[in-house]
Amino acid sequence: MSESEVPPEEFISAAELEKYGYCPLSWWYSREGADEADKARLDEGVRDHKEYESQLKLINEYEGASKEAEATVAIFSIVATAIAVIALIISIYQTVEWSYAAIALALFWLLAAALFLTFSLKYTDRALKARRTSGVSHGQILDVGAAADTGDGIMESKQYGLRGLPDVVLRVDDELIPVEVKTGRVPRGPLFSHILQLAAYCMLIEEHQGRPPPYGILQYGKHTRHEIDYDDELKWTLVNKLMEMRQTIRTGNAHRNHRRPGKCASCSRREGCSERLA
Numbered sequence: 001m002s003e004s005e006v007p008p009e010e011f012i013s014a015a016e017l018e019k020y021g022y023c024p025l026s027w028w029y030s031r032e033g034a035d036e037a038d039k040a041r042l043d044e045g046v047r048d049h050k051e052y053e054s055q056l057k058l059i060n061e062y063e064g065a066s067k068e069a070e071a072t073v074a075i076f077s078i079v080a081t082a083i084a085v086i087a088l089i090i091s092i093y094q095t096v097e098w099s100y101a102a103i104a105l106a107l108f109w110l111l112a113a114a115l116f117l118t119f120s121l122k123y124t125d126r127a128l129k130a131r132r133t134s135g136v137s138h139g140q141i142l143d144v145g146a147a148a149d150t151g152d153g154i155m156e157s158k159q160y161g162l163r164g165l166p167d168v169v170l171r172v173d174d175e176l177i178p179v180e181v182k183t184g185r186v187p188r189g190p191l192f193s194h195i196l197q198l199a200a201y202c203m204l205i206e207e208h209q210g211r212p213p214p215y216g217i218l219q220y221g222k223h224t225r226h227e228i229d230y231d232d233e234l235k236w237t238l239v240n241k242l243m244e245m246r247q248t249i250r251t252g253n254a255h256r257n258h259r260r261p262g263k264c265a266s267c268s269r270r271e272g273c274s275e276r277l278a
């Protein structure tokens with residue numbers, strides 16, 4: 001698929017992929033126009049994500065402060081050791097009084113090192129607590145906006161006509177890993193619609209960094225995480241869904257693709273839906 005094959009009006013967002021994965025008709029209705037319930041849900045989602053983002057910022061702040069304190073401990077300890085060695089040399093070759101002064105100075109530096117060690121431990125403890133609260137147990141948390149390709153802070157794949165920005169991007173073993181955070185009810189396993197959305201973020205990161213991330217993370221609430229392999233099969237599924245969606249945009253021919261009354265029962269579009277099952 002070349003860049004010229006995807007006109008701007010046919011660009012699809014990762015969030016749209018999630019809707020399409022739930023029910024193509026629901027996605028179509030939302031594309032046609034958002035209703036009040038949609039807007040309220042969107043506002044709620046934005047609030048949740050902002051709160052989550054501030055938790056993640058705290059982790060970065062605490063870990064940064066802890067590292068700075070650690071570096072200061074190392075410098076102060078080295079200086080204290082050097083002064084102690086000088087004190088020893090002075091005691092051998094000069095007067096003992098001068099060596100006492102040098103030892104006192106070394107102790108002062110050692111005391112300062114101990115003080116910074118307590119700072120470091122305090123910030124490490126806070127960072128660990130913030131990680132536990134947010135559920136992000138490992139990986140360096142990157143500034144998500146920094147991964148954006150466009151001025152409005154969004155990642156974009158011109159090749160696939162795809163847009164979006166993950167909730168979180170982690171750096172794990174030199175790989176960029178997208179994280180999609182879902183608040184609300186925790187399902188028994190990862191949902192197809194969420195996997196599709198995460199795959200879109202993996203594809204955006206693949207284009208951004210020039211190599212595919214090995215996996216993405218779906219996080220439900222604070223404690224449930226699923227690592228989803230970004231393999232050829234998932235990429236193929238995603239590319240096919242994008243083609244299906246683009247076809248629907250061109251024809252306007254959208255239909256329900258499931259037989260699950262439960263989905264319709266929880267669907268925000270059920271009131272005006274001509275194909276609903278419940």
Ligand code: SF4
Nearest residue numbers: 023026264267273276
């Ligand atoms: S009510 Fe059912 S068929 Fe209609 S949009 Fe919702 S999920 Fe799809």
